[in-house]
Amino acid sequence: MKIITILITTFILYGCFGSNTTKSQTRVNGATEETTIRTIKKIYSEQGNKNTCLLQAAIMRIQIGDRAQQIKKTGNKDAVSTPLGPKIHGMNYDEIINYSKNYPNAVTPLCRD
Numbered sequence: 001m002k003i004i005t006i007l008i009t010t011f012i013l014y015g016c017f018g019s020n021t022t023k024s025q026t027r028v029n030g031a032t033e034e035t036t037i038r039t040i041k042k043i044y045s046e047q048g049n050k051n052t053c054l055l056q057a058a059i060m061r062i063q064i065g066d067r068a069q070q071i072k073k074t075g076n077k078d079a080v081s082t083p084l085g086p087k088i089h090g091m092n093y094d095e096i097i098n099y100s101k102n103y104p105n106a107v108t109p110l111c112r113d
Contacts, residue, residue: 024093030085043093053111055093058100062087065103 024046029035040059044052063081070079088096 027090027092028085028088028096030083030087030089033083033085036083036085036088047093050111051093055096057107057111058097059084059088061100061103061105061107062096064106065100068104068106 024043026039026043026046028039028043040055043055047055063084066081066087067079070081071077073079088099091099
């Protein structure tokens with residue numbers, strides 16, 4: 001839940017406007033919550049505004065989709081998503097975007113060209 005709050009805050013602070021097409025080859029270190037956050041922030045810093053927005057939307061899609069799966073699996077409406085780090089460990093920007101497509105699109109990105 002902490003990572004979702006951090007990501008939403010970052011999403012709001014960075015905004016979703018502008019366009020830069022920089023892609024990152026930085027890979028997420030999902031060993032701990034701290035290393036996950038640090039490497040995601042590094043990937044954000046390497047992106048233009050639009051790509052940052054798309055990545056934030058993808059991460060939220062993964063977390064929301066995982067939580068929905070946990071609720072369905074356990075029947076507990078208070079279930080939380082599993083940690084993000086292990087799910088995206090070793091992935092770069094493009095891989096995270098592609099992986100997020102495994103989950104229903106509960107997040108409509110407001111990213112603009």
